[in-house]
Amino acid sequence: MDAGLINPFIQSTVNVLSTMAQTSPTVGQAAIKKGHKTWGCVTGIIGMAGKEVTGNLVVSFDEGSILGIVSKMLMEEFKEINKDVVDAVGEITNMISGGTKKLLSEKGFSFDMATPVILVGKDIEMTQLSKSPVLCVPFKTDRGQFVLEANLAKRA
Amino acid sequence: MDAGLINPFIQSTVNVLSTMAQTSPTVGQAAIKKGHKTWGCVTGIIGMAGKEVTGNLVVSFDEGSILGIVSKMLMEEFKEINKDVVDAVGEITNMISGGTKKLLSEKGFSFDMATPVILVGKDIEMTQLSKSPVLCVPFKTDRGQFVLEANLAKRA
Numbered sequence: 001m002d003a004g005l006i007n008p009f010i011q012s013t014v015n016v017l018s019t020m021a022q023t024s025p026t027v028g029q030a031a032i033k034k035g036h037k038t039w040g041c042v043t044g045i046i047g048m049a050g051k052e053v054t055g056n057l058v059v060s061f062d063e064g065s066i067l068g069i070v071s072k073m074l075m076e077e078f079k080e081i082n083k084d085v086v087d088a089v090g091e092i093t094n095m096i097s098g099g100t101k102k103l104l105s106e107k108g109f110s111f112d113m114a115t116p117v118i119l120v121g122k123d124i125e126m127t128q129l130s131k132s133p134v135l136c137v138p139f140k141t142d143r144g145q146f147v148l149e150a151n152l153a154k155r156a
Numbered sequence: 157m158d159a160g161l162i163n164p165f166i167q168s169t170v171n172v173l174s175t176m177a178q179t180s181p182t183v184g185q186a187a188i189k190k191g192h193k194t195w196g197c198v199t200g201i202i203g204m205a206g207k208e209v210t211g212n213l214v215v216s217f218d219e220g221s222i223l224g225i226v227s228k229m230l231m232e233e234f235k236e237i238n239k240d241v242v243d244a245v246g247e248i249t250n251m252i253s254g255g256t257k258k259l260l261s262e263k264g265f266s267f268d269m270a271t272p273v274i275l276v277g278k279d280i281e282m283t284q285l286s287k288s289p290v291l292c293v294p295f296k297t298d299r300g301q302f303v304l305e306a307n308l309a310k311r312a
Binding site: 045046047048049050051054055056086087090091093094111112113114115116117118119120121124125126127128129130151153 | 201204205207242243246247267269277280283284285286
């Protein structure tokens with residue numbers, strides 16, 4: 001997608017984590033995604049669909065980052081990726097997408113969000129059927145890392 | 157989702173396969189999905205998002221069924237799940253969703269489609285963050301089987 005569109009995704013990610021999980025992640029450099037594997041060990045995916053644009057938002061967490069985030073979010077210490085953590089990844093994906101939707105609507109991009117899908121497992125082979133490149137942004141928390149992947153493009 | 161909504165998904169699946177791949181699948185009995193694993197070895201997912209409804213359509217193929225379908229679709233014999241087959245799964249998912257969108261719009265359900273995501277691999281742990289059950293329908297072709305999973309629900 002157009003690199004100029006990535007900032008609302010980043011801003012929304014930072015907003016959601018600071019509001020919901022008292023976590024201020026460090027934001028790394030955006031780059032075009034290479035290869036076709038999921039980045040972390042638990043991955044949220046949500047479709048974005050409007051009359052003129054289409055895409056997906058993907059957030060993939062390593063174990064340390066997501067256990068830290070969900071433990072703060074639910075005010076209970078989680079030590080493994082169980083059903084509550086999986087559901088929380090879906091909620092986080094939904095909230096990041098919702099915040100991005102609001103920010104992008106101010107730039108004239110209008111879309112609705114599909115239902116979040118959560119994958120558990122490392123190195124899952126995942127491809128998006130899009131001619132537009134997927135942008136990825138790494139984030140660091142005090143307990144680990146996660147990667148945001150965004151692809152939003154005009155319909156062919 | 158409401159069981160009454162499944163027929164447009166089934167009808168669209170049969171239409172797409174007969175038109176694009178000269179394949180007339182046998183349709184099995186719809187049921188509520190149990191568990192959280194992908195059914196086949198290659199799986200297309202597409203988000204559906206409207207003002208009032210949200211969901212995902214998932215189509216998961218075993219190796220025999222998808223190699224048979226794509227070989228007919230692209231008029232070339234495919235013997236393994238390579239990039240062309242993965243892209244074709246994305247296209248098929250897109251077309252089934254597009255046909256369903258048209259049929260459901262006649263019933264007053266309006267949504268746009270996100271960008272297809274394709275997963276390669278067996279037994280991938282996959283959950284949808286939805287309070288609405290996922291309906292699944294098995295199909296049989298002359299070379300294998302596949303399963304359609306549909307979840308379309310009113311927004312909470």
